[in-house]
Amino acid sequence: MKKQWYLAFCLIAIFLLGIVGCSQDVKPTEQPQTTPGAETTPSAESILLKLNTFEPKQSGIPETDGKDIWEWWAEEVEKRSGGRVEVDVYYSESLVKDTDALGALDSGICDVVQHSSGRIPNRFPIGNALITGSPLAYIGKYNDLGLKERMEWQVRVLNELQTAGLLKEFDGFKVIFWSPVEPSILFFRNKKVTTLEELEGMRIRVNIAAQKLVVEKLGATPVAIDTSELYSSVERGLVDGVAITSVPLETWKLGELVKYGVDYGVGGGMMVGLMKEERWNSLPEDIRTVMDELNAELQNAWVCWQAQRGEQARKKFVEGGGEIYKLSAEEAARWDQRVTEALDLTLAELESMDLPVKKVLEVVETVEAR
16 A cells, blocks of 8 residues: 555656646747837837838938838927837838738728829729820820920829819828829831821830720820830830830830820820828827828929939930931821820719819919920
8 A cells, every 4th residue: 555655756756856847948929020120110109101102112212311102201200209200111012912002091001102193994084084184185285295294283283172162072181192103105117207197107115095085086006015015026126116104215125116296295194192081080180290291391302213214214215326206286286186085085084973063164274384
């Protein structure tokens, strides 16, 4: 009997020693390591804003001390707020795709977006389809405006329309900035086109509905080609020309394939910086005041940079042997007449959507182009 008790005692002792030994081998759970540029965790007293942009990080921008615009803006927000607001910038759609950006604002996945307003058809019909995307800003007295002059005029128009309550499409949003883009013009592979007759029947690559409508009215044949296949399509002569801004002449190397560009706008569009109004209003009042002041500087920086990009791309194209030219006044008037037909169709479509088109046009006429 004593042996049985002794044996049981030894077994219990061995079991308890095993538990102690195992517990000493257990290590604390390791915390994940963050990498430079990864999302930061704000202090308990700071506010974190997540910003999504579809563009890659840029550099060499004069208006923002040579820094990327969003890098500069994020640093300035933190500095001017005394460290109370931090901004994480997600470049190249690394947080959400631009087509999902507005929904991401609703869900809180991000707080600020730089959005290409033409990504979702009819989402911003007045701001994108009419003021910046249609021929409205490129015919008649507006066709002779320089890149920066036109963009500044479009921004003034948008501001006036918003003040007048005519941009209902932006209800529920806080607009951080508007950024009209350089107008698309027609670039040709090997034929200098100076008349409608010369343009007749030429195959022109387009990428938005507004361009398609204008090109058709001018007598050419619009062709839809994906950006990934554009270079090879132009190179093989599947199209005679392209409707693009001047920046892709360099970034997509299309300047190697086209020789002539007629400086006559056939469409445009805009980028816009947005927050949800509810999220904006949740910020302390003094923070909103500081950010409003900063956003006015951001607005100017965007317009200046967009114009500079276009001007520099055009200059490089010409220096490389390309030619960008104006139509004669008589011929421009003929093109305007055709393009006005396209504009009338756009206006009729917008009116069918019960939009205040006439009131919008009245405001447009009151804003001086220069």
